[in-house]
Amino acid sequence: MRIHVDRHPGQDPVLLVHGFATTGALTWEATGWVAALAAAGRGALVPDLRGHGASEKPHEASAYSPELLARDLLAVLDEQGVGGVDVIGYSMGSWVALALVGLAPERVRRVVVGGVGTVEQFGRWGVADVRRAILDGVDTLPPESPLAPLLASLREAPGVDREALAACAEGMAAHPLPLASTVPTLLVVGEADPVAEGVDDAAALLGAELVVLPRRNHITTLSARGFKQAALPFLGASVSL
Template identity: 80%
Template sequence: MRIHVDRHPGPDPVLLVHGFASNGSMTWEATGWVAALAAAGRGAIVPDLRGHGRSDSPHEAAAYSPELLAQDLLGVLDEQGVEQVDAMGYSMGSWVSLALVGLTPSRMRRLVVGGVGTVEQFGHWGVSAVQAALRDEPSALDASSPLAPLLASLRQAPGVDREALAACAAGMAAHPLPLASTVPTMLVVGDADPVTDGADEAARLLGAELVVLPKRNHVTTLSARGFKQAALPFLGAAVGVL
């Protein structure tokens, strides 16, 4: 599996793991995270998960699971020559990051996850409905689903491999959420984000510090100044000018 990686200069780089239907650049550069880490004196390792961005995109559901995507990240750490790392994941990237902790806890120091609760969204709203919505049948997915606006925007996006995303949704839904962590963990959610239902319970299961950002939804939580102000000190980084 060919995984595309952007390595941003700086010592002690943080591994940044994006979510479903996004890529490393959109999630972490466009929202100011890479710049914030640089201002705090840290580098960044920013991969595109399989099925996304410039990485390989298999069309079989069996090619996707939290553990398989975590194995890709372990290969990234090996290729980058990083023995131990702090990591941050958002949305589906949170599940992949938690799977990485389970796969190789000795390689992980601290973890920040965001945009998740206790509900696996693809299975909850119906994998077949999600796949149909990806394939230009928007009425297949309940209009109240928080996935509906995301998939609507995807239908307009150039260069997105929607068959790979459909396979990813099925593969991820077929596996239990990795709601456990053996390293210091922080969970950050927006209080207007329906994707994070059960965040209190998720934090309890993870033994995580829970940070709730007011008036933030699934999209706006990621770019919130409050997210950076909470996560950077937790990762041992100074908060620069945000």
């Protein structure tokens, strides 16, 4: 599996794991995370998950699961010569980050996860309907679904491999969420984020410190200054925003 990764200069790089239907650059560079880490003297490893960006895009649902994507991250760490690492994941990337903790806890020092609760969203809204919305642009999801605006935006996004994203959604939904952590964990969510359903239970299951950002939703939490102000000190980095 060919996995694209950008390495940004700096000491002790942080592994940054993006979510569904986006890329590493859009998630972490465009929102100021790479710059914030650089200001704190930290580098960054920014991969594109399989099915996304410049990485390989299999069209089979069997090619996607939290563990398979986590194994890709482990291969990235090996290829980059990085042993122990701090990890930040967001949305679907949080599940991949937690799967990495389960797969190789000796490689993860601390993990920050954002934009998740206890509910797997693809299954919650029906995998078949999600697949149709991705592939055909059919409004098969109810308007209250937090996936509806994301999938609507996919119809306008250039260069998206819809077959790969449909396979990813189906494959990820077929596996239980990795709601466990054996390393220090921080969970950050927006107060107005419907994707973070069950966040208090999620924090308890993870043994995580929980930070809730007022008035932030699933999209605006990612770029929030408060997210960085919580995450960087947790990772032992100074905040300069």
